[in-house]
Amino acid sequence: MNISEMTALETAEMIKAKKISVKEAVNNVIDNIKKNDNKINAYITVTEENALKDAETIQKKIDSGEETGLFAGVPFAIKDNICTKGIRTSCASKMLENFTPIYDATVVRRIKNSDAISIGKLNMDEFGMGGSTETSYFGVVRNPCDTQRVSGGSSGGAAAAVASDEALFALASDTGGSIRQPCSFCGVSGIVPTYGAVSRYGLIAFASSLDRIGAIGRDIKDCAAVLSVIGGYDTNDPTSVKNTSLDFSQCYDGNIKDLKIGIPENYIGFITDTEVKKKITETIKIFSSLGAETEFFTLPLSEYAVAAYYVISCAEASSELSRYDGIRYGYRSERAGNISDIFVNSRSEAFGEEVKRRIMLGSFVLSKGHYDDYYKKASQVRTMIKAEFEKAFEKYDIILAPAAPTTAYKIGENISDPLKMYLGDICTVSVSLAGNPAAVIPCGMANALPVGVQLIGRAFDEKNIVKTAHAFQINTDFHKAGKGVV
Numbered sequence: 001m002n003i004s005e006m007t008a009l010e011t012a013e014m015i016k017a018k019k020i021s022v023k024e025a026v027n028n029v030i031d032n033i034k035k036n037d038n039k040i041n042a043y044i045t046v047t048e049e050n051a052l053k054d055a056e057t058i059q060k061k062i063d064s065g066e067e068t069g070l071f072a073g074v075p076f077a078i079k080d081n082i083c084t085k086g087i088r089t090s091c092a093s094k095m096l097e098n099f100t101p102i103y104d105a106t107v108v109r110r111i112k113n114s115d116a117i118s119i120g121k122l123n124m125d126e127f128g129m130g131g132s133t134e135t136s137y138f139g140v141v142r143n144p145c146d147t148q149r150v151s152g153g154s155s156g157g158a159a160a161a162v163a164s165d166e167a168l169f170a171l172a173s174d175t176g177g178s179i180r181q182p183c184s185f186c187g188v189s190g191i192v193p194t195y196g197a198v199s200r201y202g203l204i205a206f207a208s209s210l211d212r213i214g215a216i217g218r219d220i221k222d223c224a225a226v227l228s229v230i231g232g233y234d235t236n237d238p239t240s241v242k243n244t245s246l247d248f249s250q251c252y253d254g255n256i257k258d259l260k261i262g263i264p265e266n267y268i269g270f271i272t273d274t275e276v277k278k279k280i281t282e283t284i285k286i287f288s289s290l291g292a293e294t295e296f297f298t299l300p301l302s303e304y305a306v307a308a309y310y311v312i313s314c315a316e317a318s319s320e321l322s323r324y325d326g327i328r329y330g331y332r333s334e335r336a337g338n339i340s341d342i343f344v345n346s347r348s349e350a351f352g353e354e355v356k357r358r359i360m361l362g363s364f365v366l367s368k369g370h371y372d373d374y375y376k377k378a379s380q381v382r383t384m385i386k387a388e389f390e391k392a393f394e395k396y397d398i399i400l401a402p403a404a405p406t407t408a409y410k411i412g413e414n415i416s417d418p419l420k421m422y423l424g425d426i427c428t429v430s431v432s433l434a435g436n437p438a439a440v441i442p443c444g445m446a447n448a449l450p451v452g453v454q455l456i457g458r459a460f461d462e463k464n465i466v467k468t469a470h471a472f473q474i475n476t477d478f479h480k481a482g483k484g485v486v
Contacts, residue, residue, distance in 0.1 A: 076168055110230045176425050
């Protein structure tokens with residue numbers, strides 16, 4: 001079997017059975033990067049030398065009969081806002097262009113303990129601020145299914161790398177849809193855990209009350225397996241929740257009979273592409289044919305979610321990014337004559353336009369005279385949206401919704417219209433505000449481009465999401481349709 005056609009778990013099984021070597025698996029991915037990434041631009045840093053050294057170490061463990069981890073020898077990649085010891089972590093920004101952390105993020109340490117092999121750091125929107133990976137200081141990431149189109153954002157590099165066989169899976173972050181929307185655009189699977197189920201220690205913050213680390217893979221089983229490795233309580237993260245179970249071993253029987261799936265009608269109304277709407281409608285019918293009970297209902301507060309999300313996230317971003325002042329670390333302007341100049345010139349020169357826009361918006365909504373009108377009110381709306389989801393889950397096991405209102409759009413088409421870009425998050429930000437888990441899986445092609453469907457679950461009920469997504473994927477081939485087209 002061709003390594004490029006295997007999932008991460010299948011590759012791990014082949015390596016442990018000694019049907020392929022670790023070096024073969026790693027070289028396959030490195031060769032794909034050399035072949036494709038000049039067209040895709042998914043990577044900021046490729047750590048080929050380190051990967052080959054790690055491959056030798058893991059192979060020796062296997063050959064000696066030593067116990068190895070779940071992902072022994074499997075090549076993966078890491079979004080460039082997750083800290084990696086001794087390897088540049090730039091957040092795709094000039095501000096951190098040469099920043100090298102002195103420690104690994106908890107998720108990186110845990111996935112390395114499973115004997116997976118890091119190939120490098122993935123391109124993204126600057127500091128996670130964007131929905132198309134067009135705001136990166138290191139250039140736009142192109143969609144492997146059509147290189148004239150965006151890969152989505154902010155985890156566009158992660159989704160594109162998996163879709164173009166440049167990584168078997170990726171660690172990525174999601175603040176307002178940053179895993180889910182790129183997965184939809186690139187035709188790969190992704191999962192975002194409940195807030196607190198996976199440690200954020202070592203994740204460079206955009207908006208701390210919204211940021212989550214999840215996984216992107218070739219199918220939902222890969223994503224779930226990654227989550228089972230990186231999840232769990234961490235004393236380094238005060239928002240980490242104890243006694244969370246991310247064991248998915250009982251989720252793969254394919255039986256979703258008696259499962260109740262709710263479909264918010266207003267989310268279907270958010271779709272602006274008729275072909276995307278058609279695919280979501282067909283997906284609902286497939287779930288019904290598999291024995292699930294489907295029913296339409298309404299989540300009326302969703303129309304306020306985009307406004308609430310951007311007020312809250314920008315407010316938090318203005319605070320989080322205040323640490324980048326040209327003094328302690330990061331970029332420092334050469335035009336700085338005094339300490340005031342250091343602050344102003346360093347931030348002016350090193351932050352991109354979208355980051356500056358969000359800092360300014362965040363500072364405004366937190367300012368005296370505006371806090372109650374904007375930030376406080378947005379926080380109240382957030383509480384109401386969370387309660388609305390909790391009420392819906394009293395009746396439904398899963399909520400099904402589109403992951404994006406369109407397929408991937410052309411590079412440059414929307415970037416000059418911030419409001420249009422922000423409205424592209426309309427299908428995902430409600431879940432971010434509520435902190436619920438969600439997965440996106442491919443559900444077909446529209447106009448030769450991938451479409452993804454979003455499955456949303458109760459808090460800490462990742463198992464039901466994985467069970468539902470897996471039942472869909474073993475009965476369809478949509479998760480294979482858009483992969484590897486360059």
